[in-house]
Amino acid sequence: MDFGLSEEQRLLQETVRGFVTNECPLPRLREIYDGTSDFDDGIWGGLAEMGVAGLLVPEAYGGAGLEMLDLALAIEVLGAGAVPSPLLGHALATVAIVEGGNAEQKERALPALAEGGRIATVALGEGNDRWSSDHWTAEWADGRLTAAKHYVTSADVADLFVIGLGGGGLALVESNASGIEIEAVDSADRTRRSSRVHFRDVPAERLERPVAGRVRDAGLILLAADALGGGWQLVQFALEHAKTRQQFGRKIGEFQAVKHQLADMALEIEPARALLWYAAHAFDHIQTDSEQVAAMAKAHLTDRYAQIARDTVEIYGGIGLTWECEVHIWLKRALFDRAWLGIPDVHRERSAQLSGW
């Protein structure tokens, strides 16, 4: 019985942390944030080089053959740095192909995705909170697909789309197919911008097994991991501020009101680390629990993240409301984590059903 991280897992986090410090420090993050695209060659190249792009892909297909917990730990660190990258959609697409593809599909798609030479993303939601596969209307027949998908991340740089179909199946579409129209959304989270994507009678190949539920669970865990990393980073920002900002001739961190708010923020996020570990571990090892605990982790952690973001703005005061202050970058990531794949209420209700209530 060992409920903790291995040396390799700690090393993985250290490596990614070092990468974030060097390749995506705050000034670089701001440039990308204010720039025209959230895609940065250097960042993606670096992630690919560390093996993060293919972390979940089996070694036979050129990946690292690691587990959801490993990926969640990497995503946590990237979340702490609010690092812009196509990794979320890419990782979910690899889960879809690894678990749902036949041998030929895997051989064709996975090596280039694992190596990072090609980028994939997922097109699941259809707007108006239609994230659940029960609500999808995308039509597939005889190898052709027609669909309108909303809030697709990194659509502009994706080489391959994994698309959720009516009835719960998944299909692959190459981005160079004709009939694809990408409408960029003016996104709140400029580190993970999204688009509305129209697929009009495009050639599409169904994945052999319907694994939309697994893709959703993976997504819920990775959003929760991002929330853990981002939430703690905000606590760190707020702490730094409280230890330096002076009012009434004292550091504001000496005031008990501020101290207690910071203690409560840390108390909201830190115990949830173990919940995330369990959810990620269960994804690979404990089938009976994995669906319910993924829903619970997403609902719990993304709500905590959003609350901590509010609290952090409060501790900063006026400056916290400005574009110049970095806090809003994380606040918007919190809003993304909460809303993408369905708001916490939706997953709490699912968790209730899955608990047999």
Added chain:
Amino acid sequence: MDLRYTPEYESFRREVLGFLRDHWPLRGADAARPQPEREALFRQRATERGYLYRSIPTKYGGSGQPPDILRSNIILEEFSRAEAPGELSSQGAAMLVPTLLEKGSDAQKAEYIPPTLRGELVWCQGYSEQGAGSDLASIQTRGELDGDEWVINGHKIWTSGAHESDMMFCLVRTEPDAGKHAGISYLLIDMKSPGIRVGTLMQMTRSEEFCEVFFDDVRVPAENIVGKRGEGWAVSRATLMHERNLIGSSDRMRANFQALVDLARKVERNGRPAIEDPHVRQRLAAIQGYVATQVYLGHRTLTAVARGELPGIEALMIKLNSTNIGHQISKLALDLIGDGALEAPSSVVYSPVDDGEHASWLGDYMWSLGIATAGGTANIQRNIIAERGLGLPRERAANLGPQGPTDTG
């Protein structure tokens, strides 16, 4: 991460299960004895087998086993599943015994530990005073050495169970000229000593475990001091982070949460079971998320201890997380019982699990406040997290005295 136990531990678990099968409930003539005797007899056998009081040497009535938190956890899990008596959770066994093991003299250990573990010697904790709650080190109860006896004068309050105790472990100011913390000694006081008067205080639940204790020239043998004069503060702090505090803390919470779910199935909203109400489901699921944090936080600290690592900030959060969640559970229970909250609370509980009736949940609601206050209020816990965990500056104490060390809350 591997949540399975190795074959060595699984075989240990089977051994524990075998023992429980043979020994609890008691059999034959033993089964007819009164309950306290049955429990004491079982504890004695379980200790002889090496299952209870593992960190306490055999010569003091423990089982003297090498430290192994995974084995301890297996014992705890299986004993609680079998509803078999575990280690006494009395203040004597839980607080005084570890303190004596670390700071007591050999004579004190030999005299006090064995009967305390047997439940024959009952202790109360003489810490808080009217003017010394969160700021415990400002106690004023005085002890002056007169020949070979301490003479104690003063007043302790919130002394749970004092009216039924044989002895008190007590913080007393013996060095009035030293600093605030350096002036305190840790004394063991016989509650039958002349000059002690105990009064009970009725709590909001109408139960009366709370006491106040008055000392009027109470004479205590000089050798009843633990540690040296002026070391009492350090002695009392020695065992606050004892290993046992880190395990098993979420069992009761899980059971309470399950009782809450059962309550939601039983009571009605708009003519349907409350558990079908969307609002109730949301609240239940939100609490379930918090309960899960505490359960897995427990696994995590257990592993840290088993690996010999120092737990981090998360270990400072166990208590406040637990009391916050306990309060959420009882708040939802209060809404579920609805106008049942107009009945008087049950005075005997902290155990909605046992009967789940309205009065009991109401008692739970009130008790959850007591749990949040005992051993350091929620606000003191926040100070601890902020100062020790997050490195924020300490509040400046205005009453440290001549050479007081920093306040440790």
